[in-house]
Structure formats: C-alpha cells, structure tokens
C-alpha cells in the first residue's frame with residue numbers, strides 16, 4: 208500500500224476527517240489576504256481550508272494526492288458555492304506555479320520527511336510573488352508526548368530552529384509556539400503542541 212492509498216483509506220468515511228471548518232490559525236492570519244488575490248493550498252485534504260478562503264473572495268488553487276480527499280473537497284466547494292482549481296497531485300508531481308501566487312497555505316503538511324520537506328519549502332517559496340506570504344501551521348516535536356494527531360515520527364515534526372533554517376529565502380515575520388486544545392473532526396482531537404509561522408518572500412525566482 209502506498210502512502211497515498213493510506214490517506215484514501217483514512218478519508219473514505221462519509222464524515223470529514225478533519226472537519227469542514229478552517230484551521231484556527233488560518234482564520235487568525237487570513238486577514239492579510241485581500242479578495243481577488245491568488246492563494247495555493249498545499250496538501251489541502253478534504254478542502255476545509257481552501258473552501259473557506261474561496262468563500263472570502265480569494266482565487267484558490269489546491270492540491271492533494273488523495274483522489275478521495277479531492278472528491279470530498281470538490282463536494283464541499285459545491286456546497287459552499289465556490290470555485291477552486293483542484294489538482295490530484297502530491298508535492299513532488301504538482302505543476303507548481305512560479306512567482307505568481309500571493310499566498311501559500313500549508314496546514315499540517317507533515318507527511319514529508321526532511322529531504323522532501325526541504326524541496327517542498329523551496330517550491331512554496333518559489334511559487335510566491337515577491338512580498339507574498341507563506342502561512343505554515345503544524346505540530347512541534349513535543350506533539351509526540353500528546354499523541355493527539357500527526358505522524359508519530361520526530362523527523363516529520365517541527366522545531367523553531369529547524370524551520371528558520373529550512374525556510375531560506377523567506378523573511379520570518381512571526382513564529383508562535385504554543386499548546387492548545389484542537390478539535391478538528393476526529394483526526395485532530397485534544398491538547399496539541401503547535402507552531403505557526405508567517406513568512407514573506409524576499410527574493411526573485413530561482414533560475
């Protein structure tokens with residue numbers, strides 16, 4: 208079974224695994240985007256974040272390798288009356304835009320081991336227009352003790368130092384480490400060790 212088939216199995220229920228409401232971090236930070244701006248949601252799952260952003264008037268593209276998840280995301284978008292450019296694609300095969308999106312939203316993208324994560328971060332950076340913003344939200348390594356969501360693999364989890372080192376070419380505007388109770392469907396439930404990063408692209412596209 209491939210990792211993607213594993214996600215298909217997790218998403219095959221009628222319910223939305225992580226619910227249909229956006230991540231609280233996204234709600235806190237999305238005010239920095241204006242209606243009409245273009246945003247890419249990476250590893251968007253069942254579409255809770257992309258549908259909410261599109262309902263705010265943003266132009267939204269989204270990718271996820273699970274066809275089951277994208278099917279449910281399309282359904283959510285229809286129910287909300289919004290259009291989203293969905294792609295069934297993982298970060299290694301997605302046709303990444305270059306220097307053309309105002310925002311990249313990466314919420315719980317911790318499927319990626321370190322080498323894949325570094326490439327993914329570079330692609331996120333390169334997708335942004337200069338001045339564009341990356342919103343990154345995930346679990347810190349301390350989440351291993353809570354076990355309330357996310358992969359139980361330390362190398363997939365974040366520390367502030369590691370993110371500062373890996374997000375090169377981005378100016379870190381804020382990093383917030385905190386513990387909070389998360390209730391997102393049945394997939395993320397309970398006290399959680401979280402980290403939020405807001406970062407801005409400062410350099411031109413890589414040639």
Ligand SMILES: C[S@@+](CC[C@H](N)C(=O)[O-])C[C@H]1O[C@@H](n2cnc3c(N)ncnc32)[C@H](O)[C@@H]1O
Pocket residue numbers: 210211214225230249250251252253254255256270271272273276296297298299313314315316317318
């Ligand atoms: C914890 S879920 C988060 C989904 C969504 N961002 C949310 O917050 O509801 C992680 C997502 O990563 C996706 N994923 C797994 N492998 C991936 C890959 N190689 N590239 C992109 N996404 C991947 C899964 O299909 C799953 O939807």
